[in-house]
Amino acid sequence: MAAQALSERDLAFMLYELFDAESLTKRPRYADHSRETFDAAIETGKTVAVKHFLPIRQQVDTNEPTFDGERVHLLPEIKPAVDAVIEAGLAAPETDFEDGGMQLPLIVTNAVQAHLWAAASTTFGYISLTNANANLIEAHGSPEQVEKWVKPMREGRFMGTMAMTEPGAGSGLADLTTTATREEDGSYRITGNKIFISGGDHELSDNIVHLVLARVKGAPKGVKGISLFIVPKFLVNEDGSNGERNDVALAGLFHKMGGRGHTSTALSFGEKGGAVGYLVGEENRGLMYMFHMMNEARIMVGTGAALTALTGYQYSLDYARERPQGRLLANKDPESAPINIVEHPDVRRMLLTQKAYAEGAYALCLYGSQLADDEKTAETEAERAHAHTLLDFLTPIIKSWPSEYGPQANSLAIQVMGGHGYINEHPVEMFYRDNRLNPIHEGTTGIQSLDLLGRKVPMNKFAGYRAVLAEMQQTIEQARDSELSLFAGDLQAALEELQQTTSAVLGATAEKNPDLVFSNSVSYLEMFGHVVIAWIWLRQGLAADAGLQRNPHAEDEHFYRGKLQAMQYFFRSELPKIYHWSKLVKEIDSTSFDMRPEWF
Known part of the structure; x- marks a missing residue:
């Protein structure tokens, strides 16, 4: 039976071993919480997802909304599912106790809602967009507007x-x-x-x-x-x-x-x-206010893309473990029993690629949630300002990288399952269609690339750019004295290439046509995104290596070795791509820019 939910072991690894969410209970805002309360909230999210959204997933996909000229008609089962989320307190669990929330850290909220995103896909958008809307009014509206509009949104009315x-x-x-x-x-x-x-x-x-x-x-x-x-x-x-x-x-x-x-x-x-x-x-300050919601929505889009990729990966993995077909090339006995397709090298390649994309993307999104929380609740003003600087810089990457590579992971899930992948008896083809919306939602990849290269990098005298590079450098130094020193060296070289590329392209803006200079901005975004994901994977590798040092039981040992293998895959098969993108950007390659409209 193919997987119906996300890997709980992976969620726990990311929350507690990678990002140490349990330490947040030392902050005054979360003093009433513990790992037990965090886990209970996550279990509630999974229960609601499995009970209310999974049974209607295919119906939602095959019964589109209709409009009769007066009213919109949705699949009737959607409303009780959405109501169940609200009644369980899962619509905005990060809000204050007195406002009906659970006062959870944002990184835990992300994990609490992960199963809901995975099961409901964009149907969960009714709730997440409402929450982002309320957050904006709460931040920039008047007390009267908060009372009149935010309160009923928090209540789900x-x-x-x-x-x-x-x-x-x-x-x-x-x-x-x-x-x-x-x-x-x-x-x-x-x-x-x-x-x-x-x-x-x-x-x-x-x-x-x-x-x-x-x-x-x-x-x-x-x-x-x-x-x-x-x-x-x-x-x-x-x-x-x-x-x-x-x-x-x-x-x-x-x-x-x-x-x-x-x-x-x-x-x-x-x-x-x-x-x-x-x-x-x-x-005349509306766009500034709206960016409050847009940036939240961009992180939300990236998170949804990552979780859809994770869901497709988990489904195709379970399918591959149970589907017998063919024999290995080394087996010359036609009378032998077929093997499960997970044993075939190319299937393992596709599964490993999905794992590297999906788990890397979701770890990045959780990091974004952690930064958003640090921005509000970190102990010192300097720490809060630093978190804001990092998150503001990384938002285009958090939105775009999962949105671009999430659909690629879903495409591979279809391929793993062969003919069963593209029929709607299995949901992986739906995951692909759902996820293909995300490169366009909340600003296309091209727009995100212009935001990153043209605005975020030079902004505030390169403060965000330098802050992110410093975080990466810190991880590299930590990894130099570990079993992962070779990967630390690879990331160091990538970081140096990124810095050279950035200097070259921004140095060209003073003397060349800016439309030409920025015509390869997507390649720059791809490059920066891959370096960031390599960094995130090195962090996961360090956490997995630490897990192995604790002499875990066999199941956990397999889990940690899988993490290390996915990290190795990303460094060997994905990170080298940055040198091609770097060449295009550094040399101000004009191939696409020189193409004339009349030549198409």
Whole structure:
């Protein structure tokens, strides 16, 4: 029977051996917790996932949302599954006790929700986007807005979205045309159209809180003139009950190749005179506020991509262990019994590649969650600032690397299973379709590459860049005196190549066309991402080596040796690719830039 859930042993390794999450209980915020409470919360997440989402996984994929002109219709089983998450306290378990949360560290929250992501895929997006919406309003809204909108979202009565993309302005937010007009009562009237709004309409909650980017009339052009507004589906009365329907209409649904449980909508604001909106913070600072949610969503996308890759890997691994077919080349006896395909060298190669991609990606995402928590709860101001610097720099990589290599892992899961991989009797083809959305969600890979090379690297006098390199160097020094010294040397060489490449490409910006210089920015992102994942794997290797030193029982010994083998695979088969990407970037290769539109 192929795996229905993630590897609990791997989750425990990452949480407690790699990132030492148990030490967080020494912080005042988490003093009421222990490893036992962390594990109990993770077990609750798994129970809800297995009971409510796994049984409907295929139904959700084969029964897309529909719109009859008035209402959106979802598979009916989705609502009780979503309600079960909320009732179990798993929608936002990191929030304060007094707000109904479990006050868990963010890295533990990530693990608590891992089984839910794995079983529900993007259907879990209704909850995660709501949480990100609430976090933004909590950070930048007024106390009255927090009471009116955040509280019911935390309780699961309202859900939230982010509404940025427009038909004529996708990622080019400077060109958005949605307008906002001030009213005498302090509210605004919003008019415009938004597309690809995830969770933009449904009946899973009493209300939907849209966070809408719009331009107040008379505001500066470009991104400097963008403001952010709370625009609810239903207006809310003074007593907190729903009032009349706001001037927000569903114009239609988009039907995606995957992620079919989560509605993707076209919304029209102001067809009847203007949707009522409430300004968040100050006018013309909306994009800065929205980045609070966008960055959280980017980490969320990377995490979802990594977990979908892990799920596909686990499923194909269990299949390979049970599927007899063929014989090894060394076996010349046609009368001998077929072997399970996990014994075939090429199947082992594909499984090992999946393991290296998926476990590397998820470890990176957990590290991002740890940094997000350190930013808020680390002991000193210097430690909190350092965590912020690291996370801000790494966000484009946390979003893009799992999103690019997660689907590659899922493709290999299909290949491992052969003909059984691409039929919908098995879910791995669905995992691939679901995961293929993630390189586009929350900013394409190209956009992330421009953000990294053009903004994050030189920002604040290279502070984030230097901080990340220093963290890698620290791990290299730790590994030099261990059994992994050869890999430390490989990472050192990669780090030096990265630094040379960075100096060369940024040095060229003063004398060459910036469009030419940055035409290979994706290669730079690929290079930096691979170096970061190699670093993450070296950290996993050190933790596994430490585990072996404790003379573990046979099952744990196999686990640790598997970790070390995956690390070795990444260093030998993946890390050398950076030298090709480096050459393209350092030499300002113009092959793609020189291609003319009329030549296609």
